[in-house]
Amino acid sequence: xSDKMHLKLTVNGEAHETLAEPRELLIHxxxxxxxxxxxxxxxxxxxxxxxxxxxxGKSVKACTVFAAQAQGAEITTVEGLGAPDGLHVLQEMFRxxxxxxxxxxxxxxxxxxxxxxxxxxxxxxxxxRFGMSGNLxxxxxxxxxxxxxxxxxxxxxxMKEAAE
Amino acid sequence: MKDLxxxxxxxxxxxxxxxxxxxxxxxxxxxxxxxxxxxxxxxxMLHGDFVRSPYAHARVKSINAEAAxxxxxxxxxxxxxxLEPLGLHWMPTLAGDKQMVLADGKVxxxxxxxxxxxxxxxxxxxxxxxxxxxxxxxxxxxxxxFKAQDPDAPVLREDLEGVTEGAHGPRRHHNHIFTWEAGDExxxxxxxxGAEVVAEETIYYHRTHPxxxxxxxxxxxxxxxxGKLTLYGTFQAPHVVRTVASLLxxxxxxxIRVVSPDIGGGFGxxxxxxxxxxxxxxxxxxxxxxxxxxxxxxxxxxATAFARDYWMTGRIGATKDGRITGLHAHVTADHxxxxxxxxxxxxxxxxxxxxxxxYDIPAAxxxxxxxxxxxxxxxxxxxCSFRVTEAAYFIERMIEVLAIKLGMDAAELRAKxxxxxxxxxxxxxxxxxxxxxxxxxAWDKALKAVGYEALRKEQAERVExxxxxxxxxxxxxxxTHFTEIVGAGPVKNCDILGMGMFDSCEIRIHPTGxxxxxxxxISQGQGHATTFAQILASEIGISADKITxxxxxxxxxxxxxxxxxxxxxxxxxxATAMAGRKIRAKAQMIAAYLLEVHDDDLEWDIDxxxxxxxxxxxxxxxxxxxxxxxQAIPGVEPGLEAVSYYDPPNMTYPFGAYICVMEIDVDxxxxxxxxxxxxxxxxxxxxPMIIEGQVHGGLTExxxxxxxxxxxxxxxxxxxxxxxxxxxxxxxxxTPHYTTDHTETPSPHHPIGAKGVGESPNVGGVPAFSNAxxxxxxxxxxTQTHMPHDHWRIWKTARDLGLHG
Numbered sequence: 001x002s003d004k005m006h007l008k009l010t011v012n013g014e015a016h017e018t019l020a021e022p023r024e025l026l027i028h029x030x031x032x033x034x035x036x037x038x039x040x041x042x043x044x045x046x047x048x049x050x051x052x053x054x055x056x057g058k059s060v061k062a063c064t065v066f067a068a069q070a071q072g073a074e075i076t077t078v079e080g081l082g083a084p085d086g087l088h089v090l091q092e093m094f095r096x097x098x099x100x101x102x103x104x105x106x107x108x109x110x111x112x113x114x115x116x117x118x119x120x121x122x123x124x125x126x127x128x129r130f131g132m133s134g135n136l137x138x139x140x141x142x143x144x145x146x147x148x149x150x151x152x153x154x155x156x157x158x159m160k161e162a163a164e
Numbered sequence: 165m166k167d168l169x170x171x172x173x174x175x176x177x178x179x180x181x182x183x184x185x186x187x188x189x190x191x192x193x194x195x196x197x198x199x200x201x202x203x204x205x206x207x208x209m210l211h212g213d214f215v216r217s218p219y220a221h222a223r224v225k226s227i228n229a230e231a232a233x234x235x236x237x238x239x240x241x242x243x244x245x246x247l248e249p250l251g252l253h254w255m256p257t258l259a260g261d262k263q264m265v266l267a268d269g270k271v272x273x274x275x276x277x278x279x280x281x282x283x284x285x286x287x288x289x290x291x292x293x294x295x296x297x298x299x300x301x302x303x304x305x306x307x308x309x310f311k312a313q314d315p316d317a318p319v320l321r322e323d324l325e326g327v328t329e330g331a332h333g334p335r336r337h338h339n340h341i342f343t344w345e346a347g348d349e350x351x352x353x354x355x356x357x358g359a360e361v362v363a364e365e366t367i368y369y370h371r372t373h374p375x376x377x378x379x380x381x382x383x384x385x386x387x388x389x390x391g392k393l394t395l396y397g398t399f400q401a402p403h404v405v406r407t408v409a410s411l412l413x414x415x416x417x418x419x420i421r422v423v424s425p426d427i428g429g430g431f432g433x434x435x436x437x438x439x440x441x442x443x444x445x446x447x448x449x450x451x452x453x454x455x456x457x458x459x460x461x462x463x464x465x466x467a468t469a470f471a472r473d474y475w476m477t478g479r480i481g482a483t484k485d486g487r488i489t490g491l492h493a494h495v496t497a498d499h500x501x502x503x504x505x506x507x508x509x510x511x512x513x514x515x516x517x518x519x520x521x522x523y524d525i526p527a528a529x530x531x532x533x534x535x536x537x538x539x540x541x542x543x544x545x546x547x548c549s550f551r552v553t554e555a556a557y558f559i560e561r562m563i564e565v566l567a568i569k570l571g572m573d574a575a576e577l578r579a580k581x582x583x584x585x586x587x588x589x590x591x592x593x594x595x596x597x598x599x600x601x602x603x604x605x606a607w608d609k610a611l612k613a614v615g616y617e618a619l620r621k622e623q624a625e626r627v628e629x630x631x632x633x634x635x636x637x638x639x640x641x642x643x644t645h646f647t648e649i650v651g652a653g654p655v656k657n658c659d660i661l662g663m664g665m666f667d668s669c670e671i672r673i674h675p676t677g678x679x680x681x682x683x684x685x686i687s688q689g690q691g692h693a694t695t696f697a698q699i700l701a702s703e704i705g706i707s708a709d710k711i712t713x714x715x716x717x718x719x720x721x722x723x724x725x726x727x728x729x730x731x732x733x734x735x736x737x738x739a740t741a742m743a744g745r746k747i748r749a750k751a752q753m754i755a756a757y758l759l760e761v762h763d764d765d766l767e768w769d770i771d772x773x774x775x776x777x778x779x780x781x782x783x784x785x786x787x788x789x790x791x792x793x794x795q796a797i798p799g800v801e802p803g804l805e806a807v808s809y810y811d812p813p814n815m816t817y818p819f820g821a822y823i824c825v826m827e828i829d830v831d832x833x834x835x836x837x838x839x840x841x842x843x844x845x846x847x848x849x850x851x852p853m854i855i856e857g858q859v860h861g862g863l864t865e866x867x868x869x870x871x872x873x874x875x876x877x878x879x880x881x882x883x884x885x886x887x888x889x890x891x892x893x894x895x896x897x898x899t900p901h902y903t904t905d906h907t908e909t910p911s912p913h914h915p916i917g918a919k920g921v922g923e924s925p926n927v928g929g930v931p932a933f934s935n936a937x938x939x940x941x942x943x944x945x946x947t948q949t950h951m952p953h954d955h956w957r958i959w960k961t962a963r964d965l966g967l968h969g
Contacts, residue, residue: 021287028286037203038196040428042377043461047888050377078196091194095186098857102689103193104377104428110194133895136888138377138429139689141860142896 009070011036012080020067027051027062029070030077038078038107042136049135052108053077059115059134078107081114089159090114090152099148101139109135113149121157125150174770179709180702181916184853187694189687198426201381202458204396209383210239212444212457213289215279215296216467217271220307220538220881221318222300224267227279232295237288239451241296242280242443244268252412254323255442258435258660259512260331261341261503262323263541265439270303272320272501273540274881275466280443282455305881309475309498309535312339320501320536331503332512332534341503341534346517347594352529355490359481363569367561368950369554371473371498371539371875373465374546375893376688378428380468381458384444388452392419397441399424399716400434401726402686404660406718408437413445424716430688431865432544433469435506435728462886469506470539470875471546473498476558480565486572488581491593493519493530493558498537505543506728507550508658508665514550515649515815517594521559522603522647522819523581528593538881547865547926549650549729556646560931561948564643564938568947574939575616578645579607589912596649598817599911599919602845606907607645610821610843613905616641619825627943636831642824642936646928650920651734651816660725666811667736668722669743671700673804675793677786678710681743684724685736686716690858690922692732695850696740699916703744704751705771705785722807730818730920733850734911739810741915746806750792754804755783757797816911816919820844822928826936830967833959835871835937837900842928845907847919856904859925863902866929868894870937872954892954941965 004019011034018033030036042050044063051062054076081088090110100106116123116131123131128149137145179185192198229241244266247253254262267278279296283289306312319325319338328335332342356362382397393415399405402424410417427434440457447455459468475496481489497513499505507514513532520528567574582603583590590598623639630638655664668684681700685692692715697708715721724736748768755773756763759781766773775781792804825839842859849855872892876884885891910917937953938946944965962968
């Protein structure tokens with residue numbers, strides 16, 4: 001075990017300081033040190049995407065990112081999307097269109113979808129399916145997830161238009 | 165009576181049976197506020213991790229934990245020697261066998277638990293695992309269940325040497341577990357031998373794995389002062405786990421609290437009791453601190469409850485015009501190193517004898533031989549009722565094989581042999597009493613929906629075009645009409661470790677007219693908190709939005725056998741309705757007192773009791789609830805509560821018609837699913853949105869199994885598919901769009917007529933996908949090829965048929 005390093009990172013707009021071993025994974029720092037348990041661990045090999053968080057404007061799988069790589073990073077997790085008294089449009093649409101069942105993949109799925117819609121605000125179904133293919137779901141068969149994301153895109157675009 | 169709009173409005177306000185109520189679970193889950201077992205953190209909590217065997221079969225000569233124990237932060241290293249004085253180095257399985265908790269002298273499969281390391285941190289525990297030195301002497305490995313039966317095959321289970329009588333009858337070989345049979349063999353053989361046409365085939369349903377996205381785990385916490393053990397874990401049957409934990413540990417059952425928190429998918433993987441649970445309990449008792457154990461994905465795939473691995477040989481006889489006369493099935497079932505199937509005790513092969521499927525087959529027989537090999541134990545029902553998907557795959561392949569032999573259209577052959585609507589309740593040749601069905605209606609609807617005749621025409625044209633060299637793609641039409649058997653089950657013949665397979669619901673109505681219901685089941689994504697409230701809303705007239713549903717805490721929930729085998733709706737759903745009816749019966753007495761009429765002068769109207777002929781005189785359930793708490797009513801106890809323990813009189817028999825249209829590229833082996841139509845009949849529909857979601861999900865798991873997912877071993881017992889790189893889970897990209905449809909044939913014996921649906925799409929989906937692959941090559945002489953139909957295997961099939969030129 002090597003000496004711990006001093007880690008500073010911003011998660012969901014809140015600054016955190018903590019100690020972590022150089023080998024420690026971001027997902028473990030988030031879940032076990034910072035108590036952010038929305039992102040889950042499904043495989044520890046980058047395949048399932050249950051641990052997806054947003055880091056520096058990109059979707060990353062926190063199970064294969066060293067905490068050290070997150071030094072100084074801005075991180076958004078599912079906890080940072082909605083407001084305390086209301087759901088984010090994506091969260092709302094996942095509920096509306098039954099885009100989740102056991103809920104284990106959901107935080108990663110929604111966080112990934114959030115980034116996807118930042119990068120491509122009006123995706124086609126095919127683009128959604130491709131853009132979400134790093135996130136596995138064992139329950140839904142994806143059909144309603146795709147539906148929820150497309151519906152959220154529509155609503156987010158309408159809100160943007162209304163605001164302009 | 166009330167005028168119509170009021171009635172309709174009140175009914176809609178209940179959000180009861182039949183409406184697509186949005187899920188109450190979702191606000192939590194979408195915000196990341198679920199509480200899964202790995203989210204549980206307790207003060208002073210330690211972490212457990214396993215040393216696992218790299219060998220599939222080896223003698224354990226020594227275990228040296230010195231270096232591990234010297235690592236700062238390591239608290240303990242448990243081995244079989246430590247568990248032996250407690251009698252916990254072995255544990256009973258649900259199938260009447262026993263299983264090593266930690267390697268006792270030898271290991272029998274790769275990934276087997278050898279030692280349990282307990283440390284202050286999961287990283288230190290993992291480091292310590294590497295420091296435990298185990299000296300192995302490798303032994304000959306058997307991974308083939310047929311070779312395992314050779315007279316000179318290595319003895320795998322030395323603990324059973326000389327034991328000729330197993331839990332399910334005689335053992336005829338040292339690697340033989342049981343022979344189980346149903347039906348009349350002589351009658352079936354006579355029918356087949358005398359048949360005008362006989363088809364024979366061996367159909368392998370490969371080894372696969374339920375692979376829920378959340379792996380298995382637990383947190384065990386012993387309060388030594390109060391003598392109370394709390395066990396949080398990924399348990400599909402928390403009450404049974406409590407009973408087992410009590411029997412194994414000797415701790416009184418009231419001093420054990422088992423909690424299933426949110427569960428990240430189960431699919432049968434979380435029914436059994438695993439060494440990790442036992443070791444965590446021992447570790448918390450030894451250390452006095454909470455101990456968490458959560459397996460990683462490789463451990464889950466290698467060691468925790470596989471599914472299937474059935475070699476099924478069938479003979480089916482028919483008349484020349486396609487009337488089936490007899491069916492004979494023999495199965496060689498590879499159970500791995502320990503028989504740890506999770507089946508009702510009396511059914512070591514589950515309900516495989518539903519293998520006559522949707523067909524009226526006058527004579528049938530089936531036998532299953534369970535065999536030990538050097539593979540992981542399990543044999544669980546991966547999103548199906550016990551061995552029902554094996555049975556459905558078997559009969560739906562045999563029908564196709566017979567159709568080829570007869571030169572007959574497989575859709576027509578099915579329709580010719582369906583059990584007719586007027587034959588229900590129908591007793592099959594293998595002894596089941598099918599409750600209800602209308603197969604012809606469903607089948608005709610399905611064929612019409614996909615334009616079956618036009619598809620066959622297109623397929624024939626495609627074959628011609630292929631032969632002319634104009635295309636390299638073939639078209640397959642995969643047909644399936646499946647019948648499931650779910651809802652185990654009647655206590656008279658279904659039990660788990662002696663506990664009858666009833667289920668339960670307890671309801672408490674609060675004074676202001678809202679309620680809490682607690683059940684003996686546990687949701688793993690099925691949405692029980694949403695749907696059971698709907699059942700209750702329709703029964704007691706309180707809006708589902710005002711009913712909290714709780715499950716999974718054995719200190720508060722009534723005893724039940726849990727959620728697997730699509731039993732929640734058939735059994736606990738029935739208990740919910742029955743408990744609701746008890747509430748209503750008491751409410752009627754209270755209403756009669758309040759309205760100063762006789763009980764019989766009242767009638768139930770959606771959410772209230774109304775005086776017959778005087779619609780303006782009524783008491784709503786909310787008013788009655790309040791009265792039950794604040795008025796002294798002669799002869800009636802205060803409060804409004806009820807409990808029902810429901811023992812179902814029979815199983816339920818959901819069915820469905822699935823059609824898959826698939827394009828296959830002969831040169832690459834790739835496939836594209838052009839259309840998938842799924843018609844399900846699950847009886848009364850509680851929440852169509854959730855049913856549809858279950859069907860999408862089950863079909864996708866079926867897609868995985870049929871088209872690529874397997875737990876594969878090499879000859880020396882190495883698991884070749886131990887990560888998600890090798891073990892196929894479809895992404896959104898590979899998953900097709902599904903069209904769902906339904907008919908509705910209620911179960912006559914279920915209080916609300918519901919049959920259960922969660923597993924139907926897996927049971928019906930696998931043969932639909934597989935039949936599509938087979939059907940694409942039918943014109944080129946293919947009768948049978950084994951799953952999974954990954955690109956390589958399809959390419960090989962095309963090559964073997966000479967299609968690569």
